[in-house]
Amino acid sequence: MTWVLVGVLAAGTVTLKVLGPIVAGGVQPPPALVRVIDLLTPALLTALIVASTFSSGRTLVLDARAVGAAVGVVLLLLRVPLVVALLASAAVVAAVRYAGIE
DSSP states (O other): OHHHHHHHHHHHHHHHHHHHHHHTTTOOOOHHHHHHHHHHHHHHHHHHHHHHHSEETTEEOOSHHHHHHHHHHHHHHTTOOHHHHHHHHHHHHHHHHHHTOO
């Protein structure tokens, strides 16, 4: 269900970005507004990912996914390539789950 929501929101964002200038008659919005609009999509996607990673229903969940996310953030801050950070995060999540630490 979450990925359907992500897809719908992404499609809506693209549609609004395409239709906005057409409806406005070619008038460009102020540069400050353009910068805010450009930041909305990544912020929304980040919020959805954080919500799906750290929640189960209406409760906060800190489990193996949180450990994997923390490892990924640390590796990215250390400028490790993205693929390596993703694989390491997945390996850490698998190890924590295998160890039975929940």
